[in-house]
Amino acid sequence: MEISGIDIKIIKSKRKTSSIYIERDGSVSARVPETLSDNEIVDLLKAKEYQIFKHLAEWQELNENAVEREYVSGQSFLYLGRNYRLKYDEVESGKLYFKRNTFYLNPTDQPKAKDLFVKFYKQKLNQKLPKIVKSYQEQLGVYPNAIKVMELQNRWASCTPNANVNFHWKCAMAPIDVLHYIVVHELVHLIHPNHSKAFWNEVDKILPKYDEQIYWLKLNGAGMDL
Known part of the structure; x- marks a missing residue:
């Protein structure tokens, strides 16, 4: 329309x-x-x-x-709210490495660098999210059936009618406190499937300074891309 x-x-x-x-x-x-x-x-x-x-x-x-990133040595990439530079080195091919505050790729992997970054972000989120979700589900009294990391187009996260909670792999670029906010936001949707006053009151009980995380996402969300 x-x-x-x-x-x-x-x-x-x-x-x-x-x-x-x-x-x-x-x-x-x-x-x-x-x-x-x-x-x-x-x-x-x-x-x-x-x-x-x-x-x-x-x-x-x-x-x-918004940032146009190129997969060249010296280019910076976000991870948990901070920028780290990419360096090509003689590491094992087929995998993105993160050590000593630097991302490493084998030079032969440059054509598939984006795919390897996405895989890295998905793996890290799959490791971190279950613990974060568990820390809040007891407080809220909600228990998602499944936690999934995927491509969500224009959403940071979503929840389904059957209580599955989905997170965009780009959430791995956000600071840990912002990641906590995204988790709480979706878990509260299992109680209030809207953005009503009751919804925000529930979020406020868990994260009284949630507006700071929202502001970070508004300010930096455009740069959370590959």
Whole structure:
């Protein structure tokens, strides 16, 4: 649906409220109750037109931090909130190594460097996430059926109706406190499947300074890419 020259993806569900999101790639989506007619959706979007343009302007400003990375020696890559440089050396091929605050690849692996970085991030998250999830599930009284690391396009994480919690492999680039926030955010969604006041109150009980982690993601999210 197009409003004032902006293409907006409409997602209907059984929710009672409407929310508009600027996705990480700059696209706009609106999640609305399935009971709304097309005319009612148009009226809703027009009423929020100023808000949409404002958030798009903020997205453009924040995305000035986007980084075009090349897989050459000296290029820096994020891991747990810090940048570390890549160096090509005579290490075993087929694997990305991280030691002495440096990433190492065999020169023959340069064509598949991105795939090896993705594999590295997935492995590290799969090692760290179960412990972090366990530390919060007792407090919240929720127990996800499965924890998965995958490609999630424009989401840092998501949870499914059958209580699976999924995390984008890029989360391994975030500082550990931000990773904790992402985990808590998704676990609370197992209680409140929305972003209502009750949802944020529950997050606040666990992480009183969660707004600092949200700000870090807004400021640095565009740079969390390969």
